[in-house]
Amino acid sequence: MSENNPALEVRNLSIQFGGLKAVDDLSMTIEKGALYGLIGPNGAGKTTVFNMLTGVYKPTSGSVLLEGENITGRSPTEINKAGIARTFQNIRLFKAMSVLDNVKAGLHNETHYTAIEGALRLPRYFREEKRVTEKAKELLGVFGLEKELDTKAQNLPYGKQRKLEIARALATDPKVLLLDEPAAGMNPNETAELMDTIRFVREKFDVTVLLIEHDMRLVSGICERVTVLNFGQELAQGETSAVLNDPKVITAYLGE
Amino acid sequence: MRKTTKNNLITFGGTTVLAVVMAVLSAAGALNSKTSGLLIPMGIYIILAISLNLTVGILGELSLGHAGFMCIGAYVSGAFSLVFQNTISPVWLRFSLAIIFGAVMAAVFGILIGIPVLRLRGDYLAIVTLGFGEIMKSIANNIYLTEDKNGLHFGFTNPPSGIDSETKRELLKGPIGMAAPQDTTIWAVIAVLLICLAILMMFIDSRSGRACMAVRDNYIAAQSVGINVTKYRLMAFTLSAAIAGAAGALYSHSISLLAAKKFDYNLSILILVFVVLGGLGSLRGSIIATIILYALPELFLREAGNLRMLLYAIILIVMMLWTNAPFGIRLRERILNSGFVMKLKAKFNRKKAGAGGAENE
Numbered sequence: 001m002s003e004n005n006p007a008l009e010v011r012n013l014s015i016q017f018g019g020l021k022a023v024d025d026l027s028m029t030i031e032k033g034a035l036y037g038l039i040g041p042n043g044a045g046k047t048t049v050f051n052m053l054t055g056v057y058k059p060t061s062g063s064v065l066l067e068g069e070n071i072t073g074r075s076p077t078e079i080n081k082a083g084i085a086r087t088f089q090n091i092r093l094f095k096a097m098s099v100l101d102n103v104k105a106g107l108h109n110e111t112h113y114t115a116i117e118g119a120l121r122l123p124r125y126f127r128e129e130k131r132v133t134e135k136a137k138e139l140l141g142v143f144g145l146e147k148e149l150d151t152k153a154q155n156l157p158y159g160k161q162r163k164l165e166i167a168r169a170l171a172t173d174p175k176v177l178l179l180d181e182p183a184a185g186m187n188p189n190e191t192a193e194l195m196d197t198i199r200f201v202r203e204k205f206d207v208t209v210l211l212i213e214h215d216m217r218l219v220s221g222i223c224e225r226v227t228v229l230n231f232g233q234e235l236a237q238g239e240t241s242a243v244l245n246d247p248k249v250i251t252a253y254l255g256e
Numbered sequence: 257m258r259k260t261t262k263n264n265l266i267t268f269g270g271t272t273v274l275a276v277v278m279a280v281l282s283a284a285g286a287l288n289s290k291t292s293g294l295l296i297p298m299g300i301y302i303i304l305a306i307s308l309n310l311t312v313g314i315l316g317e318l319s320l321g322h323a324g325f326m327c328i329g330a331y332v333s334g335a336f337s338l339v340f341q342n343t344i345s346p347v348w349l350r351f352s353l354a355i356i357f358g359a360v361m362a363a364v365f366g367i368l369i370g371i372p373v374l375r376l377r378g379d380y381l382a383i384v385t386l387g388f389g390e391i392m393k394s395i396a397n398n399i400y401l402t403e404d405k406n407g408l409h410f411g412f413t414n415p416p417s418g419i420d421s422e423t424k425r426e427l428l429k430g431p432i433g434m435a436a437p438q439d440t441t442i443w444a445v446i447a448v449l450l451i452c453l454a455i456l457m458m459f460i461d462s463r464s465g466r467a468c469m470a471v472r473d474n475y476i477a478a479q480s481v482g483i484n485v486t487k488y489r490l491m492a493f494t495l496s497a498a499i500a501g502a503a504g505a506l507y508s509h510s511i512s513l514l515a516a517k518k519f520d521y522n523l524s525i526l527i528l529v530f531v532v533l534g535g536l537g538s539l540r541g542s543i544i545a546t547i548i549l550y551a552l553p554e555l556f557l558r559e560a561g562n563l564r565m566l567l568y569a570i571i572l573i574v575m576m577l578w579t580n581a582p583f584g585i586r587l588r589e590r591i592l593n594s595g596f597v598m599k600l601k602a603k604f605n606r607k608k609a610g611a612g613g614a615e616n617e
Contacts (some may be wrong), residue, residue, distance in 0.1 A: 080482035091478075094473035096537070097466070104463075104491060105470040106481045115491060116356045118462030119455050150259060165583065172481050 005068035007032045007208035008053075008084075008176050013062035015052060022048045024232045025062070030176070030225075032067075035202060037223035037240065038208045041252055044229040046212045047089055050178050053210075054086050055079040067175060081109060085174035087165040089181045089212075095154035099145055102153050102164055103136040110135070117189030136171065143167045143197070159190050163197070170205055170236065177201070179211040183218050191215060195222050220244055229253065264457045267540040271453060275299070282442060296510050299445035303452050305530040305542040306548065307499035312528065313537035314460055315492040316472030317374075318382040320524050321389030327519035329501025330508035330596045331396050331428070333358030334436035335366050337509065338427040339403075339408065341437060351439040355448065355505040359379055362501020368495040374489045376476075379617050389524050398518035401428035433515035440510035448506060452499045456539060459495060468492045469537075506536045533572065535579040545575065 008030040015023050023045045030036045038046050051057045053064055055076040063072040071082050094102050104111070111132045113124045119123060140146050144164040148156065162182060169177060182190045182198070195218055202209055213219050219226060219240065226243050228235040230252045236243045243249060282292040291411040299450045304326060311319045334356040371385050394541045404420040414430055428434050459465050467488040470478040478483055508514045534545030552571060557564040591597065 003492045056476065056479075070309040075477035076476070077482055077484050080480055086480055087479075088477065092477035094470045096473055096478065097469055104465045105478070105483070108467055108470075109465060109482045111464065115462070115576070118464055119459040123457055129462075168477075168481060240429075243574055 005065075006030055007034065008210065009065040009068075009069060010049075010053070011063045011065070011195075013049070013052060013064065014060050015048060015057055016060045017048075021231075022232050023059075026227075026229070026232075026234055027038055028234075028237065030164065030210055030229050032208055032209055033202065033206070034225065034246055035198070035223050036208070037219045037226035038210060038212050038229065039214070039216075039226055040229035040235070043231075044063070045232040046229055046230075047180060047195055048089070049229070050086060050180055050212065053079075053178060055083055080172055080174075083173075083175035085169035085172045085176075086178035087162070087180055087182065090182065091158075091161050091165055093153040093161055093165060093168070095152070097153060098150050099125055099140065099153055099156065099164055100133070100149040100167050103139055103171050104132055106168035107132050107136060108172075109175065139167050139171055140164075141142060142200075158185060162194075164184075166197070166201070170201065170207070172205055177207045177209050179209065181212055181214065183213060183215045188217075191218055194218070214242065258339075258372050260461050263462065264539070266589075267543070268450070268457065269454060271538075271543055272450060276447065279442045279446060294554055295442050295552060296440060296445050296506075298547065299442070299449050300507050300510070301530065301550055302462045302543050302546045303445075303449050303503040303506070304500055305534065305546045306456055306539050307452060307496045307503065308500075308527050309534075309537065309539060309542045310460070310468075310492055310496040312457060312531050313535075313542075314465065314472065315468045315489060315496075317377070317489070317493075318528075319385040319434045319496075320382050320386070320521070320528070321385035322496075322527050323367060323521070323523040324385075324389035324392035325497040325500035326507065326523070327389075327392045327396050327516065328365050329358035329362045329504025330514060330519070331399070331434065331504075332361040333505035334434045334508040334514065335401055335427060337436050338434070339440065341402070341509070347437075347439055351444065351509065354439075355502050355511070358505035358508075359498045359502040362504065363494050366497025370490045370493040370497075374486065374493060386521065386524075389519070389521065391514050392521045396519065397431050398462075399428050400426075400430050402426050431515065434508065435513050436508045438512065440506050445506055448502055452502065453539065456499070460539075462487060464491060464514075465472060465475040470584035506556035529572070533575040533579060536617065539557065539567075541579065548575070549589070 006029045010028045011027060013023060013026045018101070026049065029104065038049060040046055048057065052059045055074050058073050063070055065071070065125060066082055069082065071079055073084070094105055097105065111128050113122070113128045117124050137146060137149065140149065143166065145160060145164060145167065146159070153161065154163060166179070166182070179198070183194055186194060198209060198211070199222060201207065210222070223240050225238060226240050227237045228243060228249050235252055236246050236249050278295055281287050282295055300445065304322065306405055308322045311317055311322075311530070336354045337350060340350055344353065369388055372414050373381060373388070376384060398412050400411050400414050402419055403425045405421060405423040409419055467483045468491075470481070471488055472486050475485065530546045530549055531542050533549065534541030534543070549571070553564065553568055557567055560567055578588065
C-alpha cells in the first residue's frame with residue numbers, strides 16, 4: 001500500500017438482480033480527505049452502491065479498493081474492520097439501548113477484553129470500560145449529545161438520532177465514512193448545522209466522506225466532487241458546480 | 257454509581273435476602289410443608305427463566321426448546337452422580353461436579369445445535385428449537401444405562417446386550433426414568449441461582465452483552481459497526497444453554513424418579529411465559545414473574561376450586577398489560593413519578609444523607 005493510493009477506488013462495479021442491472025459499470029476515485037457526493041434521481045441505485053461498498057450486497061462484477069486494498073466480496077463486519085463505516089437512509093440505531101451504549105457498541109472492536117473477563121469482572125474489564133466510556137462521552141460531546149447519555153436511542157428527536165448514527169459510525173474509527181441521505185427530513189436550519197458538522201468531522205477525525213443526498217444546497221455547499229447516477233449508470237462526474245450545471249443532469253432531475 | 261450497576265445490585269441483593277429468608281424460615285419450620293416443598297422447584301424455575309431471558313430478551317431470538325437443554329443437564333448430571341455414587345465421597349463435591357458436568361454438556365449441545373440453527377432467524381429459529389426440545393426428550397426417553405462387573409453398558413434397547421445379570425445395577429431405565437441421589441438442598445439451589453444471576457448480569461453489562469443487544473435491536477447496523485454477529489449469537493445461546501443445564505442438574509437431583517416426559521413442550525412454554533410476562537430483557541422481572549406465577553396456582557388458587565384456571569388466566573393478562581401495553585407502561589411511570597413515591601424517595605435520600613453526615617462528625 002503506497003501513501004498515494006486514493007481513499008476509495010471503485011472499478012467497473014456492477015450488480016444484477018435477476019434481469020435488472022441495478023448498477024452498471026460504475027467507476028469513481030475518491031481522494032483522501034475528500035468530500036464526495038453521490039447523487040441522482042430516486043431509484044438510480046445510489047443506496048445499492050453503498051450496500052456494495054459495505055458488503056451487504058456482493059457485486060456481480062467489478063472491485064472496490066480501500067487505500068489500495070481490494071475489499072470486494074468481504075462481509076460487512078470485515079469491511080467495517082478494514083475501515084468503512086456508514087449511516088443508513090432509514091435510521092438504524094440500537095433503539096432499546098441508551099445513547100451511550102450505542103456509541104460503546106460502535107467502539108466494540110476498540111474495547112479490549114474477552115467475554116470471560118467481562119463476565120467475571122477481571123481488572124481489564126474495569127480499565128477498558130472506563131477508557132471506552134470516556135471516549136464515547138467525548139465523541140458524543142462533539143455532536144452535542146453529552147446531556148442525553150442515558151436516554152434510550154428511540155426516544156431521541158429525529159435530528160439527534162441522525163447525529164447519534166454518525167457518532168456511532170465514527171466510533172469504529174473509519175478511514176471512509178459513508179452517509180446515506182444525512183439531511184433527509186431536516187429543515188433548512190438543521191441542514192445548515194449538519195453541513196458544519198460534516199466539515200468539522202472531516203477535519204477532526206481525518207476521514208474521507210462519501211455522501212448520498214437529495215438536498216442540492218447541501219451537495220453544492222460542501223461536496224467538492226460528485227458523481228451522478230441515473231438508472232444505475234454514471235451520467236456525469238466531476239467538480240460539483242460544473243456537474244450541477246450540466247444540461248444532461250438537469251434533464252435527468254427535472255425531465256425534458 | 258451507574259444506573260445499571262445500581263439496578264443490578266438491587267436485584268441481586270433483593271434476591272439474596274428473599275432466598276435466604278425463605279430458606280431460614282423453612283429450616284426453622286415456620287413454613288408449612290407445602291410451601292417449603294415449593295421453594296426448590298421455584299428456585300430452579302427462576303434459574304431457567306433468567307437463562308431463557310438471555311436468549312429471548314437480550315439476544316432477541318425466540319427459543320422454544322429450552323426444556324431440551326434442561327433435559328441434557330438433568331440426564332448427564334444424574335448419570336454422573338449414579339456412576340460415581342460410591343467412588344466420589346463427599347456428597348457436596350460429587351454434586352458440584354455433577355452440576356458443572358451437566359452445565360458443560362448442555363453448553364456443548366448449545367454450540368452443536370447453535371451452529372446450524374443460528375443461521376436461521378425469527379419464526380424459523382423458533383420452529384427448529386421446538387423440534388430440538390422434542391428430540392432431546394425422545395432420546396432421553398429411550399436411553400438405557402446399566403452397570404455390571406464389566407463396566408457400563410449403554411444402549412437404546414432394554415436391556416443393553418451382554419449384561420451380567422448377577423451384578424447389574426440399572427442407572428437409566430428408559431421411559432421409567434432415573435433415580436438420581438437426592439442431593440439438591442435449598443442452599444444448593446440458592447448458591448447456583450446467585451452464581452448464575454451474577455454471571456448473567458455481568459455478561460449483559462459488558463462488551464459482549466452490548467454486542468448481543470445490538471444484534472437484537474438491528475442486525476444490519478450491528479454488522480456495520482464491526483460486530484461479529486454469528487459469534488455473539490452463538491455465545492449468548494451457549495451461555496443460556498449452560499445455565500439451563502445447571503438448572504436441569506438441580507432438578508434431577510431433587511425428585512425421586514425423573515422421567516423424560518417432564519421435559520416437554522409445555523415446560524419450554526411455561527418458562528417462556530415467565531420471561532415474557534416478567535418483561536423481556538429484565539432479569540428482575542423474570543424473577544418476580546416466576547415467583548408470582550409459580551406460587552399463585554399452588555398456594556392460593558387451590559382455594560378457588562373451579563375458578564382456579566380462570567383466575568390464573570386473568571392474572572396472566574393483567575401482568576402482560578402491566579409489562580408490555582403502552583398504557584400499562586404509562587401507568588407504571590405515573591405511579592413511580594407520583595408525588596407520594598417522590599416524597600418517599602426524598603425522605604429515604606435525606607435519611608441516607610443524614611446518616612452519612614452523622615458518621616462524619
